[in-house]
Amino acid sequence: DDDRLIVSFGEMLIDFVPTVSGVSLAEAPGFIKAAGGAPANVAIAVARLGGRAAFMGKLGDDEFGHMLAAILRENGVSDAGVTFDSGARTALAFVTLRSDGEREFMFYRNPSADMLLTPAELDLDLIRRAKVFHYGSISLITDPCRSSHLKAMEVAKEAGVLLSYDPNLRLPLWPSEADAKEQIMRIWDQADVIKVSDVELEFLTGKDSLEDEVALTLWRPTLKLLLVTLGEKGCKYYTKDYRGTVDAFTVKQVDTTGAGDAFVGALLCKLVDDISILQDEKRLREALRFANACGGITTTKKGAIPALPTIAEALALVEN
Ligand code: ADP
Numbered sequence: 115d116d117d118r119l120i121v122s123f124g125e126m127l128i129d130f131v132p133t134v135s136g137v138s139l140a141e142a143p144g145f146i147k148a149a150g151g152a153p154a155n156v157a158i159a160v161a162r163l164g165g166r167a168a169f170m171g172k173l174g175d176d177e178f179g180h181m182l183a184a185i186l187r188e189n190g191v192s193d194a195g196v197t198f199d200s201g202a203r204t205a206l207a208f209v210t211l212r213s214d215g216e217r218e219f220m221f222y223r224n225p226s227a228d229m230l231l232t233p234a235e236l237d238l239d240l241i242r243r244a245k246v247f248h249y250g251s252i253s254l255i256t257d258p259c260r261s262s263h264l265k266a267m268e269v270a271k272e273a274g275v276l277l278s279y280d281p282n283l284r285l286p287l288w289p290s291e292a293d294a295k296e297q298i299m300r301i302w303d304q305a306d307v308i309k310v311s312d313v314e315l316e317f318l319t320g321k322d323s324l325e326d327e328v329a330l331t332l333w334r335p336t337l338k339l340l341l342v343t344l345g346e347k348g349c350k351y352y353t354k355d356y357r358g359t360v361d362a363f364t365v366k367q368v369d370t371t372g373a374g375d376a377f378v379g380a381l382l383c384k385l386v387d388d389i390s391i392l393q394d395e396k397r398l399r400e401a402l403r404f405a406n407a408c409g410g411i412t413t414t415k416k417g418a419i420p421a422l423p424t425i426a427e428a429l430a431l432v433e434n
Contacts, residue, residue: 118386120160121195121244123170123266124153124282125228125252126186127205128178131417135369136213139220148417149185150207152282153250155372155418159379159408161190164425165386168240170195170266172231172259174204179227189419195237199227205252211369219284225256232258233265241269245386248278248378249305251298260297267304276338276385279305280378283314291317303334307385309341309378324350326357338392341381341402343374348406356395360402363431365410372418373409380408380428407431 129150132142153169160167169186173179175198182204186193205226210218223229229252241247247270252259270277281298288294295318302308312324319328329342329352340352348362384391384401391397408428415421423431 116243117245118166119244120165120246120248120382120386121168121170121240122153122157122248124250125205126151126154126171126182127207130208132210137210138212139208139210139218149182149419152280152375153248155375156248156379157191158189158419159376159422160383162422162424163380163383163428165383168192168195172197172199172227174202174227175200176203178204195240197235199230202227202230221287228252229259231262233262236262236266238269241266242273244275246278246382247275248382250280250282267301271304277305278307278382280309281314283317306338311343311374315342343377349402351402360399360406362406363410365414367413369416370413372421373412375418376412376422377405377409380405404428404432
């Protein structure tokens with residue numbers, strides 16, 4: 115039933131990751147390919163937890179695009195909202211976590227198919243049918259995809275669909291800090307649920323402290339829930355009535371890729387089941403504990419999609 119449909123919108127691409135860890139891109143002896151893109155990870159996280167998920171976005175009509183669509187389907191995610199660009203190629207990323215802890219990216223976006231999504235190509239019916247519409251910014255928001263993203267959110271809002279947003283900031287990819295802030299805040303002002311990492315919060319507020327006052331400068335009357343993920347420290351939550359912290363689970367961290375996406379997917383599953391948890395702090399905390407468990411499990415394995423938990427794995431951690 116569409117009653118539980120979560121549509122995740124934004125980028126899906128191929129990540130080329132070094133075959134050995136802790137090297138720069140230039141030092142990598144070779145690469146393996148993995149499906150990536152935060153909103154695609156969220157959609158697969160939802161499906162793996164037993165939810166109903168569809169992905170919306172644009173891919174190239176090339177081997178990579180068709181490989182990605184197949185990965186969605188194999189993982190139980192509908193690809194009905196995917197369009198293929200006959201001219202431009204699928205977005206590609208080379209990404210590594212260097213030994214100094216910094217993430218290094220190199221993108222193929224010259225332009226890639228996702229940047230060429232036009233408003234006319236949006237599956238408006240799919241958006242309207244969703245119970246939750248999740249949007250993860252792509253890192254280069256220029257027209258036509260800028261207009262498409264804004265239109266998709268406008269349509270979701272008009273239809274009364276719960277709007278979830280993850281800015282998914284990778285600053286080096288934006289034309290400027292000012293542009294990143296402006297684009298992000300434009301969507302921020304419309305969203306019902308927002309998840310940011312502590313690093314993104316610092317960037318958006320310009321302050322390197324996580325005091326509640328800092329997060330609350332980003333509070334909007336339109337917001338129903340603001341979440342700040344804190345890695346091994348769990349997450350903070352803010353609603354108009356209450357705020358607090360939910361501790362993470364103790365896990366053996368191997369690779370944090372996808373942890374935030376698993377967290378979002380898990381929370382959206384809880385919200386789609388019962389939106390009224392937003393009004394009940396105790397039940398919201400239970401949902402966030404579940405989301406923390408899903409994020410935590412994802413850090414215990416390499417990669418994003420292969421590491422996303424099943425509902426059985428998530429419940430095993432939550433209930434122990
Ligand atoms: P993001 O990918 O958005 O930066 P985080 O790295 O903060 O997100 O991870 C998202 C969630 O995953 C955290 O809120 C936490 O619940 C869980 N998590 C991440 N890293 C760890 C860790 N080392 N130990 C336990 N849980 C973790």
